[in-house]
Amino acid sequence: MKTILTRTMFWRLQIFQACFLFLPTVYAESHSHRRYLSIIPNPIGSPAYSIKVYIDHVELASYSDETRIFQSSLKGNVNAEYWIDLTLNLQNAELAHKHHVKFVNSVLNQTHGENVYQQMSGCTMDGDGKYDGYLKFAQNGKDFIVFDKDQILYIPMTFQTQVIAQHYNKNTAYGSRNKYGLEILCTEQIHSYLKYASFELEKKVPPEVKVWGHLQSDGVTRLYCLVYGFYPRPVDVKWMRNGTDHVPSDEMTPILPHPDGTYQIRVSVEVPTRKGDTYSCHVDHSSLGNETLNVKWEPKKERMQFVAVAVAVVFILIGLGILIYKFRLQTTED
Incomplete structure (x- = not known):
């Protein structure tokens, strides 16, 4: 049987x-x-x-x-x-x-x-x-x-x-x-x-790109490149030094799907922090035709954004301190 x-x-x-x-x-x-x-x-x-x-x-x-x-x-x-x-x-x-x-x-x-x-x-x-x-x-x-x-x-x-x-x-x-x-x-x-x-x-959807850096130690910075919202799935992402030298990635996520049907990937590298060197994330995708999308990491702009956020936080803390002081003063008078 x-x-x-x-x-x-x-x-x-x-x-x-x-x-x-x-x-x-x-x-x-x-x-x-x-x-x-x-x-x-x-x-x-x-x-x-x-x-x-x-x-x-x-x-x-x-x-x-x-x-x-x-x-x-x-x-x-x-x-x-x-x-x-x-x-x-x-x-x-x-x-x-x-x-x-x-x-x-x-x-x-x-x-x-x-x-x-x-x-x-x-x-x-x-x-x-x-x-x-x-x-x-x-x-x-x-x-x-x-x-x-x-x-x-x-x-x-x-x-x-x-x-x-x-x-x-x-x-x-x-x-x-x-x-x-x-x-x-x-x-x-x-x-x-x-x-x-x-x-x-x-169907082709061009990618969005966001780059940022994080200081690891003296003289070493880890750079991140997030590529997202692209379709179809195949994509090539790499970091370049001074526009010509490929910097091999030591950390790359898999190409992950989004709920809307598009994809994302993140690529990061560790680089020495030296004056005169520039770093950019290069993205090749079928939606871009024969063009390559290059997004430059700008540490000065990044530091300015950090300073602006830090200043805003200081002002918020000062404002909260004044409100707390006034509240306590009013409570004492009552």
């Missing part, structure tokens, strides 16, 4: 490869199409299941067991019956994947509440029109099986997962369908997604 269930599960897994097929369009740039599936353990109830679909840096579609509805910004471009059928297919695939996780855990002698199961698949298209696809299975971010589409072979990444890989390789039909999905369906989907997601992909 277990063998029948496993075979049925594998055929349902292939449903995921056949999703999202539209009419092709020609593009002559580098692009990627990615799908992330995750099953997060839940000791109390059933595990949380989700699928996210991306074209380049844009999330276009998602499905989760919370709503069990396929959600996508492309729905207005395709008839309603297609989305209903696709949602039913994804609901079946959800059950199949959850059964699959039980199978994996039983082979690895693990309980379901121990690990996050992940499946990553997709393909890329370079500027010359060449394609490449991949399919990986992972736990907690570490690959345990990788699919070689050229050899149609599942390769174990650890000694413990050899049994699972052997199980996958027993039926060559599974591998053949995955190869077809990565080499044919996925590449067709890149063109289709680009056709319908052109607005999101072409």
Whole structure:
């Protein structure tokens, strides 16, 4: 009974490869199409299941067991019956994947509440029109099986997962369908997604930049450059000395998303405080075209702002002191 269930599960897994097929369009740039599936353990109830679909840096579609509805910004471009059928297919695939996780855990002698199961698949298209696809299975971010589409072979990444890989390789039909999905369906989907997601992909928001410095010790200053409010995600930020010398960063945050869909990043460096040297933050972003945004750090202006704030604080304290004195004087007279 277990063998029948496993075979049925594998055929349902292939449903995921056949999703999202539209009419092709020609593009002559580098692009990627990615799908992330995750099953997060839940000791109390059933595990949380989700699928996210991306074209380049844009999330276009998602499905989760919370709503069990396929959600996508492309729905207005395709008839309603297609989305209903696709949602039913994804609901079946959800059950199949959850059964699959039980199978994996039983082979690895693990309980379901121990690990996050992940499946990553997709393909890329370079500027010359060449394609490449991949399919990986992972736990907690570490690959345990990788699919070689050229050899149609599942390769174990650890000694413990050899049994699972052997199980996958027993039926060559599974591998053949995955190869077809990565080499044919996925590449067709890149063109289709680009056709319908052109607005999101072409949207560009220029970055805002703020720079400041903090004296670390005698002769050493840490400079900060905060770049925020930009879209799309890719950006290059660096500190320059005297406009020509790149100062390698020793501290850089990841590119973080904002609730409004834009991104931010902060880059800092330690530099010697010497007269005559100037420092500026250089930002390269697609929204700027061929231009580079240069924002100069001005320590004199920064010190003037500090002095102005300090003076304002002094006046506030003096004012509070006068009010307290008058209040106490009035209380004494009463």
